[in-house]
Amino acid sequence: MKEDAFQALTVETLAARLSTVPAVAERVGGVAERWKVREVGDGNLNLVFIVEGEAGSVVVKQALPYVRLVGESWPLPLKRAFFEYHALTRQERRAPGLVPTVYYFDESQALTVMEYLSPHIILRRALIQGQELPRIAEDLGLFMARTLFRGSDLHMETRERKADLALFSDNTELCDITENLVFTDPYFDAPMNRHTPELDALVAEFRVDRDLKVEAQKMKHLFAAKAETLVHGDLHTGSVMVTAEDTRVIDPEFAFYGPIAFDVGMLTANYWMAFFSQKGHAAGGSRASMRTYLLKVIEETWAVFRAEFSRLWRTERAGMLYHRSLYEDQGDELGAEQALGHVLHEIWTDMLGFAGVEIHRRILGLAHNADFEDIEDTGLRATCEAAALRFGRHIAVNRHHIASLTEINHLAQLLDEGCASAQTGRQS
Amino acid sequence: MKEDAFQALTVETLAARLSTVPAVAERVGGVAERWKVREVGDGNLNLVFIVEGEAGSVVVKQALPYVRLVGESWPLPLKRAFFEYHALTRQERRAPGLVPTVYYFDESQALTVMEYLSPHIILRRALIQGQELPRIAEDLGLFMARTLFRGSDLHMETRERKADLALFSDNTELCDITENLVFTDPYFDAPMNRHTPELDALVAEFRVDRDLKVEAQKMKHLFAAKAETLVHGDLHTGSVMVTAEDTRVIDPEFAFYGPIAFDVGMLTANYWMAFFSQKGHAAGGSRASMRTYLLKVIEETWAVFRAEFSRLWRTERAGMLYHRSLYEDQGDELGAEQALGHVLHEIWTDMLGFAGVEIHRRILGLAHNADFEDIEDTGLRATCEAAALRFGRHIAVNRHHIASLTEINHLAQLLDEGCASAQTGRQS
Known part of the structure; x- marks a missing residue:
């Protein structure tokens, strides 16, 4: 199929088109005419099919030449599938077992065939349902430490790292989405923004909040210019599939060379949003256990990340930065x-900044989270969102002066209980 | 001549080989057999010829496939000529009149024909001679502000900036030289290092100076990962040609996407080294006026840089960073x-770090400066170098806590007069 002009797959044509690909035919098995094909893409950008046959199942993901959420009026190049494929293979090498296995990639059709994860569900959905997943803190802490450390000049051969930097620097359109939708649009009256109407007064505050707007742009500056490592680029709870026993990170099509702290901040922000949205899903209850669980996941994820990053620092620091010749080889451990300590401290302060901005864009920008969107009572939703917005503002602006997650999680609890709004912003 | 296998030019073959290139033939004029050709390359890497004829003169610069200073045992790819050519054309666009005009470029021969600057001399040589050039502070302050601002996401279209980032990211071998020779080798007993023997005790101090070694590696981290703008990459006083009326920046073959502060720090470091070396060239006098002049040049260069960077920020901030939609367009100038202020402050602290490291590598590493090397009395040379080394250590380690150039130049004077060694390091 390679070199053919791009054609979007359909439920009807998929079996015929992929039956000649051995990597697919052997894994699905049986006669292609009897394959069961479902389209299940619920993301914003792509087609996703599950293909089942006698021998097994695969997922087929195909990029479309436009943003699925918006339509053909917003073109988006197919090459994002190429970046996703190359990110997936690097992540599998750097953090084995934490991404789906790729069976086949066709660049001209922007098509990837990969492992069908079952009975996994999207982490965001699980958290909305109130499921306390036991493995996510450790698995994702390790995933981040391993992929981010091993993709940087702390570990890689410099020439190879620079070649990868050049390769992924062409992922401009997807970076452009982040640059605009995450870092800029939420802070002014951009056409594609939307927010829960009850937030009008708070939004008006944010639009004149000079310190916040300067800090958000400093985070954008870091995003654009701190080319430290190959980041996932979109590591929110919708990019993770889970069971109680297994955790997989999917959808790295936003991958590029950026700051180590970006993935960490985005994931943490989405846990905080899950936390602030819990009372919207409590249905009369308090979700007390789930709320405690989420804050604990945040602390544990960060602790695992730090511990694994430190372990890799001590055992795999083979790149050109902080070379052993200056320290260990001189007896100066x-x-x-x-x-x-300095490197981790900078990841910490940057992580808080990215987290604050991610929370804002999910409430004020174009792409909202189901965590809040699924709360039908807009008054209740706005209460949850307002606490999250204030919290995000606090951590972004004060990121250099926050001592620990224990402390900041305590503030999150106060805000969530409606006790601390006056401490973190003017009353709306 | 394009597509031919690479052949190094010689004084004997140059006229015959370049007489068919109209850009050269017309400019030099007359019969090629009567061209006057001299080889004048005194740098570390390349061949440089001056070609004179009836109509005029040109400079022909050709890269060699190895480091000229070391020989064929240290290969260095010819593509550095390609990066130099592309850097020169961008610098000319961004800061017109401050680089030599390029007449012709032949990629396969790694050969650039450009304007012959006469009666210009190398700025380093002029400063050693005690010449007080009246234009360098303004010209180089403007050069840095304009090239560094206009090559960044503060000004450029993002897609174009990323394409340039990818283009220059292939300049790995020359970046590798900086990464090793500037940021690492001087801080341990690397094979290619050398230093004035009288510095042994101070060098031993430096090798166990933990804070210095951590800070030097943090600067390397910034150099490698802060891809803000197209930097010159080797902006010392040997890369500037001057007359009293004219200033030109040459030799940008180390160009790559790096931190704005790198060029500023390297140039400033070389002025400080010129300052600390003056008493070695005083021949009985004090060079008092020249010493005052050099510190004034440092302050003026930084003032011009800040003023022009600020002017461009207010008038040409057309890139994606700190977009006007959030500030001016909301009436929030x-x-x-x-x-x-935040951006300039970060350039300031990073500039001091890069300056400190540059001073160290010029005294402790492979590539030394004529400023110090020309001082024949090694005892006197070591006195000058020791003051510079201590100064460099002070500004690198304390860069976040230095208020102004006035203050730090005062410390430079104290050190130069031998009054402050105890304040800035243990006595050697």
Whole structure:
């Protein structure tokens, strides 16, 4: 099929078109005419099919030349499938077992055939339902530490890292989405923005909040210019599939060379949003256990990330940065530990900034989260969102002066209980 | 000549080989057999010829497939000529009149024909001679502000900036030289290092100076990962040609996407080294006026840089960072000024770090400066170098806590007079 002009797959044509691809035919098995094909894409951008046959199942993901959520009026190049494929293979090498296995990739058709994860569900959905997944903190803490450390000049051969930087620097259109939708649009009256009407007064506050707008742009500056490592680029709870026993990170089509702290901040922000949205899904109850669980997941994820990053620093620091010749080889292990402390501290402060901005764009920008959107009572939804917005503003603007997650999670609890709005912004 | 296998030019073959190139033949004029050809390359890497004829003169610069200073045992790819050519054309667009005009470029021969600057001399040489050039502070302050601002996401169209980032990211071998020779080798006993023997005790101090070694590696981290703008990459006083009326920046073959502060720090470091070396060239006098002049040049260069960067921020901030939609378009000019202050402050602290490291590598690493090397009395040379080393250590380690150039130049004077060694490091 390679080199053919792009054609979008359909439920009707998929079996005929992919039956000649051995990687697919053997895995699905049986006669192609009897394959069961379903389109299940619920994301914003792509077609996603599940194909089942006698021998097994696969997922077929195909990019479309436009944004699915918006339509053909918003073109988006097919090459994002190419970046997703290359990110997936690198992530599998760097953090084995935490992404779906790729069976086949066709660049001209922007088509990837990969492992069908079952009975996995999207993490965001699980958190909305109130499921306390036991593995996510450890699995995602490890995923981030391993992919982010091993894709940087702390670990890689420099020439290879620079070649990858050049390769992914062409992923401009998807970076452009982040640059505009995440870092800019939420902070002025951009055409594609929307927000729950009850937030009008708070939104008006944000639009004149000079410190917040400067900090958001400093985060954009970091996003654009801190080319440290290959980041996933869209690591929210909708990009993770889970069971109680297994965690997989999917959809790295936004991958590019950016700051280590970006993935960490985005994931953490989505946990905080899950936290602030819980009372909207409590149906009379309090979701007390789930709320406690979510804050604990945040602390544990960060602790696992730090511990694994530190372990890799001590055992796999083979790249050109903070080279052992200056420290360990001189008998100065403490020098390397001092540098590690500085690097982790910068990830910490940047992570808080990215988290604050991610929370804002999910409530004020174009792409909202089901965590809040599924709350039908807009008054209740706005209460949840307002606490999250204030919290995001607090951590973004004060990111250099926040001591610990324990402390900041305590503030999150106060805000969630409606006790702390006066502490973190003018009353709306 | 294009597509031919690479052949190094010689004084004997140059006229015959370039007489068919109209850009050269017309400019030099007359019969090629009567062209006057001299090889004048005194740099570390390339061949440089001056070609004179009836109509005029040109400079022909050709890269060699190895480091000229070291020989064929240190190969270096010819493509550096390609990066130099592309950097020169961009610099000419961004800061007109401050680089030599390029007449012709042949990629396969790694050969650039450009304007012959006469009666210009190398700025480093002029400063060693004690010449007080009246234009360098303004010209180079403007050069840096204009090239660095206009090559960044503050000004450029993002897609174009990313394409340039990818283009220059292939300049790995020259970046590798900086990464090793500037940021790493000087801080341990690397094979290619050398230093004036009288510095042994101070060098031993530096090798166990944990704070310095951590800070130097943080600067390397910034150099490698802060892809803000197209930097010159080797902007020392040997890369500037001057007369009293004219200033031109040459040799941008180290160009790549790096931190705005890198060029500023390297140039400033070389002025400080010129300052600390003056008493080695005083021949009985004090060079008092020249010493005052050099510190004034440093302050003026930074003032011009800041003023022009600020002017461009207010008038040409057309890129995606700190977009006007959030500030001026909302009537919030002060928001844009606040962000400008933050950006300039970061350039300031990073500039001091890069300057400190550049001073160290020029005294402890492979490539030394004539400023110090020309001082024949090694005892006197070591006195000058020791003051510079201590100064460099002070500004690198304390860069977040230095208020102004006035203050730090005062410390430079104290050190230069031998009064402050105890304040800035243990006695050697």
